[in-house]
Amino acid sequence: MIERRSVPRPAPPTAVADPSDASPTVVVIADVETNATQLIERVLKPAGIPAWPAKEGAPKADVLLVDVTQIRGDPMSGLRNRREMGDDAPAIVLAAHFPASRLRSFLKMGVRDVLLKPYREEELREAILALGRSSAREGQTAQLSHNVEGLREELRRRTDEVRMLSEIGRVVAGLDNLDQILARLVEAAAYVTDAEEASIYLEDPETNEVVLRATKQAGERHATLQRLRADDMLVGEVFRTGQPILRQPNMEGGPVKVQTGFMVQSVVKVPIRVQKEIVGVLGVYNRMALRSFNQHHVTVLMSLADWAGVALDRATLVQQAGAPTGSTGPISLAPKGLLEGLDQALSTLDGLLNGASMGTGRPVKSDLLKLLDELRTLRRMPITVMEP
Numbered sequence: 001m002i003e004r005r006s007v008p009r010p011a012p013p014t015a016v017a018d019p020s021d022a023s024p025t026v027v028v029i030a031d032v033e034t035n036a037t038q039l040i041e042r043v044l045k046p047a048g049i050p051a052w053p054a055k056e057g058a059p060k061a062d063v064l065l066v067d068v069t070q071i072r073g074d075p076m077s078g079l080r081n082r083r084e085m086g087d088d089a090p091a092i093v094l095a096a097h098f099p100a101s102r103l104r105s106f107l108k109m110g111v112r113d114v115l116l117k118p119y120r121e122e123e124l125r126e127a128i129l130a131l132g133r134s135s136a137r138e139g140q141t142a143q144l145s146h147n148v149e150g151l152r153e154e155l156r157r158r159t160d161e162v163r164m165l166s167e168i169g170r171v172v173a174g175l176d177n178l179d180q181i182l183a184r185l186v187e188a189a190a191y192v193t194d195a196e197e198a199s200i201y202l203e204d205p206e207t208n209e210v211v212l213r214a215t216k217q218a219g220e221r222h223a224t225l226q227r228l229r230a231d232d233m234l235v236g237e238v239f240r241t242g243q244p245i246l247r248q249p250n251m252e253g254g255p256v257k258v259q260t261g262f263m264v265q266s267v268v269k270v271p272i273r274v275q276k277e278i279v280g281v282l283g284v285y286n287r288m289a290l291r292s293f294n295q296h297h298v299t300v301l302m303s304l305a306d307w308a309g310v311a312l313d314r315a316t317l318v319q320q321a322g323a324p325t326g327s328t329g330p331i332s333l334a335p336k337g338l339l340e341g342l343d344q345a346l347s348t349l350d351g352l353l354n355g356a357s358m359g360t361g362r363p364v365k366s367d368l369l370k371l372l373d374e375l376r377t378l379r380r381m382p383i384t385v386m387e388p
Contacts, residue, residue: 024062024132026051027089029078032069039067047125054078062132064091066111079109090135092127094119161300164192169307176318181311182214183223185282189304190216193268193297195284198223200272200308201235202280210239210281218287234269235281242278244270244298266293270305274313282308 026049030036036053044051044065051065052058064087066079079091091110096117106114112134113127168188175181182200190198196218204211212228234245247267264285272280282305284293350372 023049024128024135025059026063026065026128027054027058027061028052028065028067029054029082030067030069031078032067035067035069039065043121043124044128047121049125049128054082061087061089062135063128064089064110065128066091066093068093068095076105076109079111083109090131092124092131094124161192165300165303165307168192168304169310172307172311173314175311176315178312178315179214179225181308181315183225185304185308185311186214186216186223189282189284189301192300192304193284193293194291195268195293196287197285199283199285200280201232201239201283202272202312203239203278210235213280232283234267235283238269238271238281239278242271242273244268244302246293246295246298248292263287266291268293268297268301270298270301272305272308272312274309274316279309279312 026044028036028039028044028051030039030053033053040051040053054064064079064082066076068076076093088110090112092113092115093106093111094115094117098114098116112131115124115127168184172181172184172188175184182202186198186200189195189200198216199212200214201210202213203209209229212226212232214223214225216223234247238245245268248265264287266286267283269281269283271278272282282301284297284301286293
């Protein structure tokens, strides 16, 4: 006989609760206080609807229930007061008489439904639940719209930021003068990060020390060029490790110590590389302002540091190409064969003149000497060799 064993069935997936299905929180406004108490105790609480009278300590309402008993005077004053205090929850009005002349004022005060007395308790409960569901969906839609608008604004800021960084990079990379590059870099760093101050440090090739070369001080429009030995402890760490640094104040230590006597609220420092070699450090500070930097500021400053590396590399090449070579003429480009031909012509003419000086007539020799001089002048020009 085969024994049958029961195989447990998998449990059905748990349904995700819809926030709109939850019972709304009701605050009851009544021109007669006992009516509010009776509505809550006899109708709303037995139906599982959490409700409170409109008194101090009542929670934020999802639905306002307005019970109107007195015809004369201003029976809607309680709702009006709630609106003036900023309560925008939808309202249901319970009244024995509904004057059509007040329809517009009811709508202006956010009344979504009106039940005429006498009403059935089931009718009231259904009206409250329906309005709660509708309000919850509207709230979700409003929140979604708010989130979408926030994403659009963030995308717009990021697009403007990329465009701005590209423009800054184009300008900086197009400069040849090192001082101009350094000044524009620290001004751009302060601008893109909304920092009070910015600075740039470079390694001195003669001493191998890191030197402060340019700063943008708080309140100043333009950068200041200088050459000071770096005492900033964080600069040395970035230069040594090649890793960016983000520092914020903390509850125990307070402001960030950058160097002796120099405390800041927040700081970002990133390395500057030229062909993978660290040549400097770009940093921004907030010394007095309580604005904090974040990881996005690090990313933006790293992008600017990349442009800095390109600009410094280009400035170095231009400086090397423009070094004194015995001539102030322009740099020319020529195939390698042309240089070889010039060298051969110079050698031939030099040998001819030296070897035939005794048998050559003076006019011919004079012309050859002139040609030789021109060729030598041409050869002294700085020419960049183009390898095939």
